[in-house]
Amino acid sequence: MAEISQVSLGDAIYDRVCQDLVEGKLRPNEKVTIRGLAERLGTSSTPVRDAVQRLLRDEALIQRSMRDVRVPVLTEAQYLEIASIRRELEGFAAGRAAEMVGPKEVRRLKKIVERNEAAAVAGRWPQAVKYNQEFHFALVEAAEMPILLAILSGLWLRMGPLIAGYYAREQLGLVRHHQAIIAACENRDPAAAAAEMRADIDDAKEGIIRYIQSFTIDE
Structure with missing residues (x-):
């Protein structure tokens, strides 16, 4: 059950960050941190990390280095x-x-x-x-x-x-x-x-x- 809850939480966080991107609450070149998102959303870092990985695969976020994840600036x-x-x-x-x-x-x-x-x-x-x-x-x-x-x-x-x-x-x-x-x-x-x-x-x-x-x- 704990694993299911964790997956559901990850989905909810992913959906929330997607909504923030679609609505423009996050801006081009804005830096996004696991800790910052976790604090803002009132959750632990693990489901946030999972959500960020999904967003990287979607190319909705980009990773410039191990500690530098950002909202991309489109060409x-x-x-x-x-x-x-x-x-x-x-x-x-x-x-x-x-x-x-x-x-x-x-x-x-x-x-x-x-x-x-x-x-x-x-x-x-x-x-x-x-x-x-x-x-x-x-x-x-x-x-x-x-x-x-x-x-x-x-x-x-x-x-x-x-x-x-x-x-x-x-x-x-x-x-x-x-x-x-x-x-x-x-x-x-x-x-x-x-x-x-x-x-x-x-x-x-x-x-x-x-x-x-x-x-x-x-x-």
Whole structure:
């Protein structure tokens, strides 16, 4: 039973760190330690170590030396590849959502956007970028595409820290295209919803590339 509990705890810690990466609570090049995670999560080091090993295999974390584990800084090529994949998949999901959503789903999307705007106006950028990610995932959920959501979760595991770090540094608005996507959903216009989602991803490209270039990592 103790072994089962340990495995379950390791899974829970893995899921928690994944969530922190997806939501951008951990930023590119941020150092991650077993002890620090264990203290923050109130657990022993063994299940944390197991979770970190899984994240290293996922390439969601990188190990530069025995005592230096970090959130990776994507290369420009890696970022552009993932952005291109997201552009197609999330554009498809937005179009599908526009065909399917009802008033309840629209209200949920609007509430997320309102919270995003309020957080940005108040300068609470960690919350603003969290709501940004929540909107993207809520749209896929509204499209009733759980397999696609699992695929996108893997992409956001690597993209979340980069997106969050960029928007928090530049303090740019996050919701213009989101509002247009909601309007397209209300109008049952899948082509417009897909186009706005692609534009949402495209608009950030140049800025995120500059953000990637701003990192100087000592060898």
